[in-house]
Amino acid sequence: MRARPSFGSEQTLATPSIGAAIREHMMTDQAMNFRGDRHPADSYEDVLAREDRPIPAYMREGRQLGDGAMTVATERYCSPAFAAKEVRHVWLKTWQFACREEDIPKPGDFHVYEVVGKSLIVIRQDDGSIKALHNVCLHRGRKLVSGKGCRSEIKCPYHAFTWAIDGAYKSNPIPWDFPHIEPAEFSLPEARVDTWGGFVFVNFDPGAKPLLDVIAPLATDFERFDFANRYRAIWVQKKCRCNWKALSEAFAESFHSITTHPQILPGIGDANSQFDCPNDYVSRQFSATGIASPFIAPLSEQEIFSHLTGARTRIAVDGGAQLPEGATARSALAAMARENLAAETGKDYSDATDGEMLDSILYDVFPNMAFWAGHVSNIVYRWRPNGLSPNEAIMDIMILKPVPASGERPRPAPAFEIGLDESMTLANDILGPGLAAVFEQDMLNLPQVQAGLEASETGRVYLGRYAEQKIRALHLMIDRYIAEGEAAGA
Numbered sequence: 209m210r211a212r213p214s215f216g217s218e219q220t221l222a223t224p225s226i227g228a229a230i231r232e233h234m235m236t237d238q239a240m241n242f243r244g245d246r247h248p249a250d251s252y253e254d255v256l257a258r259e260d261r262p263i264p265a266y267m268r269e270g271r272q273l274g275d276g277a278m279t280v281a282t283e284r285y286c287s288p289a290f291a292a293k294e295v296r297h298v299w300l301k302t303w304q305f306a307c308r309e310e311d312i313p314k315p316g317d318f319h320v321y322e323v324v325g326k327s328l329i330v331i332r333q334d335d336g337s338i339k340a341l342h343n344v345c346l347h348r349g350r351k352l353v354s355g356k357g358c359r360s361e362i363k364c365p366y367h368a369f370t371w372a373i374d375g376a377y378k379s380n381p382i383p384w385d386f387p388h389i390e391p392a393e394f395s396l397p398e399a400r401v402d403t404w405g406g407f408v409f410v411n412f413d414p415g416a417k418p419l420l421d422v423i424a425p426l427a428t429d430f431e432r433f434d435f436a437n438r439y440r441a442i443w444v445q446k447k448c449r450c451n452w453k454a455l456s457e458a459f460a461e462s463f464h465s466i467t468t469h470p471q472i473l474p475g476i477g478d479a480n481s482q483f484d485c486p487n488d489y490v491s492r493q494f495s496a497t498g499i500a501s502p503f504i505a506p507l508s509e510q511e512i513f514s515h516l517t518g519a520r521t522r523i524a525v526d527g528g529a530q531l532p533e534g535a536t537a538r539s540a541l542a543a544m545a546r547e548n549l550a551a552e553t554g555k556d557y558s559d560a561t562d563g564e565m566l567d568s569i570l571y572d573v574f575p576n577m578a579f580w581a582g583h584v585s586n587i588v589y590r591w592r593p594n595g596l597s598p599n600e601a602i603m604d605i606m607i608l609k610p611v612p613a614s615g616e617r618p619r620p621a622p623a624f625e626i627g628l629d630e631s632m633t634l635a636n637d638i639l640g641p642g643l644a645a646v647f648e649q650d651m652l653n654l655p656q657v658q659a660g661l662e663a664s665e666t667g668r669v670y671l672g673r674y675a676e677q678k679i680r681a682l683h684l685m686i687d688r689y690i691a692e693g694e695a696a697g698a
Contacts, residue, residue: 476496
C-alpha cells in the first residue's frame with residue numbers, strides 16, 4: 209500500500225428495499241476479503257490502467273490524510289454554540305460561490321446571496337466588473353433588494369435612501385435633516401469578489417487568502433473542461449431538516465450506495481472509489497462508471513451495459529442496445545458519450561479519457577461546495593445553514609451543460625425550490641425521475657441522521673480512514689479556522 213504523507217495531526221473531533229434482481233447478487237461480509245482500509249476489488253487506478261488513451265496526471269491518486277482514527281463529537285451538528293463559532297470563524301472567513309456570471313450579464317444586473325443571516329448584492333458594474341455590496345440600508349437597516357433583477361441605482365423601499373450600483377451614496381429625501389452624513393463615508397460596505405470558471409465567489413473577510421490560492425488544484429485540473437463556456441441547465445434548491453455538515457457529508461463518500469441507492473450498484477464502483485486531498489481546501493473522490501459495485505456478485509459486460517443504457521447514467525442513450533463485439537461496457541458507453549457530445553457542441557473529444565466522459569469525479573472545496581469534473585454535464589453542489597439554525601440546511605443542485613455548437617448561450621435556469629417537508633420527486637420533470645429518486649433516497653436519510661445525532665448516547669461519530677477522508681478533511685479545517693480565529697481574539 210502506498211505510503212501516505214500526513215495532512216495534520218489526527219484528533220477526536222427510510223432506506224428503500226433492494227430489488228430482487230440486485231438482491232440475488234448481494235455479497236455477504238464473509239464473501240469479501242478486506243485488506244486494510246481499501247476494498248480488494250479493482251481500484252480506480254486498475255480501471256484507468258485498462259484505458260487506451262493517455263491518463264492525465266490529475267486523475268492519479270494524490271495526497272492522503274494521515275492514517276490515525278478520527279471521531280467527531282455529535283454536538284458539532286446540534287449545538288447552537290458550535291454553530292455560532294462556525295458563523296464567526298468559518299462562514300465569515302471563507303470563499304463561497306454566490307452565483308454564475310451568466311446570472312448578472314449586464315450592468316445593474318444583481319443576484320442576492322444569503323448565508324448565516326448575512327446578505328450580499330452581487331451586482332455587475334458599468335465597466336463589466338462585479339461588486340458584492342452588503343444588502344442593508346445604512347439609515348434604518350432595511351434590506352435594500354431581494355432575489356435578482358436589474359437596477360440603475362439602489363434605492364431603499366423604506367425611506368428612499370439611495371446609492372449608485374457601485375455602492376456610492378447618492379441622496380435621501382430630506383438631506384437637511386442629515387447634515388452629519390458625510391457622503392464619501394456613507395458608501396455601502398463591500399465583501400471581496402473573485403471569479404473562476406463562470407462562477408462568482410464572495411468572501412466577507414478582507415484579509416482572506418486569494419481565491420486561486422484556495423482552489424488551485426481545482427482551477428488547474430479543470431482547465432480541460434472550460435467551465436466558463438457552460439450554462440446552468442438545471443437548478444434545484446432543497447431545504448432539509450439537518451445540520452449543513454450532515455447534509456454535505458451525505459455526498460462525501462460512496463459506500464452508502466449499498467443500502468441507500470441499491471439500484472445503481474450494477475453500474476458504479478462505489479466502495480472502491482478513490483479519495484485524496486490535493487491541498488488543505490480541496491478534497492476529491494473518483495468513482496468509476498461502467499463497472500459493477502464490489503458489493504454485488506460479478507456481472508457480465510452486457511449486463512452492466514444493459515443496466516446503464518436503461519437511463520441510469522449521466523448520458524442519454526437508447527435502452528436495449530447490444531454491446532459491440534470485443535468492447536467493454538465502459539468503453540462502449542464512453543464512445544457513445546463522445547459521439548453525442550461532439551454532435552451537440554461541435555468539438556472533438558477524441559483525447560478525453562473514458563473516465564472524463566463517464567465517471568463521478570467530485571472536487572469538494574472548503575467549506576461548502578463540490579464541483580464534478582468531466583466533459584459531459586457537470587453537477588455542482590452547494591450546502592449552507594438555513595439562516596442561523598444548526599438543524600436546518602439548504603442544498604443547491606446545479607447541472608451545467610456545454611454551450612451548444614451554435615454558440616448561443618441558453619438562459620440560465622432559475623431555482624426550483626423544494627421545501628423542508630417536500631419530496632425531491634417534485635423535481636422529476638427537471639432532474640428526470642431516476643436522478644430525482646437518487647436525491648430523494650439521500651434526503652430520506654437526513655432527518656433521521658439529525659435525530660440520531662441529537663439522541664446519541666456516546667456523543668461520538670466514528671469516521672473511516674480512507675473512504676471518509678473528505679469528511680475528516682472538512683472537520684479538520686473547521687477546527688483549524690476556529691482555532692486560528694480564537695487565537696487571534698476574533
